[in-house]
Amino acid sequence: MCRDIRNMLDNLELAQINFESGYYDTNKQYRKEYRLPRRETEILITGYDVVRRAAVIDRWFQLENFQRNNIPSWIADLSQEAQVCLNDLSSQLTHQKQLTAQVTAANEDLAGQVDSIQARLNSLSQHFIEGCTIPDFCRSLNGVNIQQVNAALVNRGVLYRSKNGYKLHAYYRNNHFREVKQEFGREGKFRIRIEVLKAGAKWLFSQYADGYLPMIDKWDGHYFHSLA
DSSP states (O other), X not given: OHHHHHHHHHHTTOOGXXXXXXXXXXXXXXXXEEOOOHHHHXXXXXXXXXXXXXXXXHHHHHHHHXXXXXXXXXXXXXXXXXXXXXXXXXXXXXXXXXXXXXXXXXXXXXXXXXXXXXXXXXXXXXXXXXXXXXXXXXXXXXXXXXTTHHHHHHHTTSEEEETTEEEEOTTTBTTTEEEEEEEOSSTTOEEEEEEEOHHHHHHHHHHHHTTOSOXXXXXXXXXXXXXX
């Protein structure tokens, strides 16, 4: 043991005399001993104990990892359970930041879409002339299936069928659309023509942009009108 201590001190370039001491044993013979502080004691012991040496190296690597990743050194002093909880909270925070960024991006994209739709509505309002039928108006909306649009509006509760043609439910009558009686033939026969008002044109375009109007199979996926 003493030889190992001397070799260790020599390798560390430490003067042996600074650690030497002595005592007399029961036979009154003088014995030399070394009084090592904790650092040198740990160095000596880890030379004999592989498990202890591995623990020191693991701790060393852990501290290096914290320093490399700018992690506060006090985290290294936490228990393993506390570090697991802290890592879990950190992961949750990172995930929350990612979600926030995604929501922000989605909101910005949505705001852009709203602005685009509003611009199209303004353009539509400027160029629209009242008096056309719903299918005729929908001809100007890219991709709408004009053969099915009236039936779709029946399902939406806007129109209903009568013996004289489609008629409007009260909420939409003279607000979005108007009913015009058209006589034909003799004996006072007539049919109802549904005409689109300016508010109805905006409403139809909004329904179109929100995906509520029937579309043709070969629609290219782009929303626009051709009134301008």
